Amino acid sequence: MIELNNVSYTYPRTVQPALHRITLSLEKGQCIMVTGPSGAGKTSLSLAASGILHHEYGGKKEGSVIIDGKDVTHYSSLSDLAQNVGVVFDDAEAQMIFTTVEEEILSALEHRGLSAAVIEERLAGIMKTTYLEELKDRSPHNLSGGQKQRVALAATLALGNDILILDEPTSELDEHATKRIAEILKDLKDQGKTILLIEHKFGQFHEMVDALVVLENGEITAQGIPSDVLKDDRVRGMVLPDFSTVKGIAGTAIDSEPVISVQNLTHNYGNVQALSGISLTIRKGEFVALVGENGSGKTTLVKHFNRLLSPTGGDVIVRGKNTKDCSIAALACDVGLVFQNPDHMFFADTVREEIAYGVKNLGIEHGKEVIDSALGDAGLTESADLYPRWLSRGERQRLGIACVVAMQPSIIVLDEPTTGLDGYEAILVINILKKLQEKGHTIIIITHNRDIAEHCADRIITMEGGKVISDTGSA
């Protein structure tokens, strides 16, 4: 159904090719999963395979792409290509143009030259396959990440194509929501759809994947049936990382002084109770993993540590001071918070200036040494003069950490620090955190990844419905 022959591609105004001599063939009814480090060219590959690259992007193209027996250059336009290929892009929000779920899918169906009766029938079918029936009148900003991904998928399914290309459809989702997407895709494959899936989470999709392709620096470095490809230890480490190899100091924090003490904390958003009666103590030098599904209150809880949110009831004591009596700026010296999406903070022209921003704000002395050491810790010394948004996702994640580390907070909180990273990049991030712990920092991470929580943290706190339901360190 899709054939790439010796495809190379270089983006305009760049020298390094994004794709180099890619040869790939996707048979009817097959599912190929493409994986690899961030910045390896996975998104470029999905654009090439869908023909979008040849129609919409400039730059240098070599080789040929054949979709459904026809060379992509022979398709007249994107909408002509869209008669054969459905693409789900990585940003779900940007794929929602209308203000209710049903409208979104219906409007996609209206442009396929179908009769009104067929449209209604297909609409009902798609809503059912993607479990969106109950959400049909919701607006995009009232949907969770997983629900948005399902709407983007549903609107693409509405096109009724046999070929589906999906670019990281589960990157920001928890285990439960990922499982749901995996089930939907498996059903679609059973119905005979041909699927090209860009993903990191092989474990969740292994049942349906016929071939695994590893892309590194724009080149395919391994390709074949998964069990063969995974015999190579290096590939295995990337696709199915073993976090038990992460070395660190044994948890000896039990007797140290408390740095955060949460007392009977409640928080309400309007009428919705997001946190109810949370009490816990975190001690100096601990490595804590906060786990739980989307919407369980993890992010709401940590935002209280630096007073981005104020308690509706109860108290939060950070290093002996009640946060009620501190300003956000003063707390920023004690508690560093790295948000899930690092792109929410980058605005400077170079990596170095980006890190310098927080350092200057807090008036830290010996700024240059501090910044150099943060760059070194994050493994970004060589990228110091680059534009932050040119970095790969993995590097941007580490830059986000460096920005906060340079401010020298004793407590570092990270919201989903391994989102969108491959196994090696995730381990790199975790090792950075372990080193910081050795230096005496207290580390708190929010994560969906059970393996990381179990192997890397000294203590796991599980939340559900705004409550702590288990805490391995409370004994």
Added chain:
Amino acid sequence: MAEILQYVHKDAFLHRLHPYTKIAFIIVVSIMCIIATDLVFLTLMVLAMLAVAAYSRLLAELLQQLKLIIVMSAIFILITIITIPNGEILGYIIPQGVPVIGGFIPVTTGGLTIGIVLTLRFMVLIFAFQLFLMSTQPRDLVNAMEKIGLPIDYILMFIIALRFIPTLQIEGQRIHEAQLARGFNPGTGFVGKIRSVAPIAIPLVSNALLRSNVLGLTIDMRGYRTGKKTHVRESTLQHRDYGVLFAMALACTGYIVLLMNQII
């Protein structure tokens, strides 16, 4: 969070009207309030908008923007008092007792009246437009605008601009929080305020530009611009639409009579 200019899903009077009827409603109301200068008439129009909102169960949503309207009104009135002094002097913004600068900026009946007229007009326009957007699904809006003959690119531009308001609000909030956690200083003085915009505005704009790429591809892949379209679930003009149109025609007649007799 207050959702500005968004469709609110309900099953009430305005929602059941045909988009054409509602477009006619905004046009009639806009013309009426722009031509009229009578305080009592304009006050009645504001009350009428509120009554329509209450009848359509949209009053609470409409009043969410009240704070913004009050601030804007205060600015309007202040500007007209300063710029259009006319008629009797009611008093002074800076009391006469204050030495040297006392007695400046007189509050005149003329200036005050023009300020209040502008405010009332502004309220009628905002309320009417909001009622229309809150009660019309974007899909129906697109259909109606297409039938009127507007080019599809402009229609898409219009509805996308509306659709992404809450998204940008939420994103702006997240960026603000991320920068606060880095010791972001909201800035003092004029230069400080301008400088403090960069850490918020640059990520917001960069992310939005990145997003527009995917948005553009999505529009083309779904064939929204091809012009081929099957029309499903199209509403037709119902009895209630004719009723409303008739009532508006009556109101227009009455309005013209009032205008001719120089009552308003």
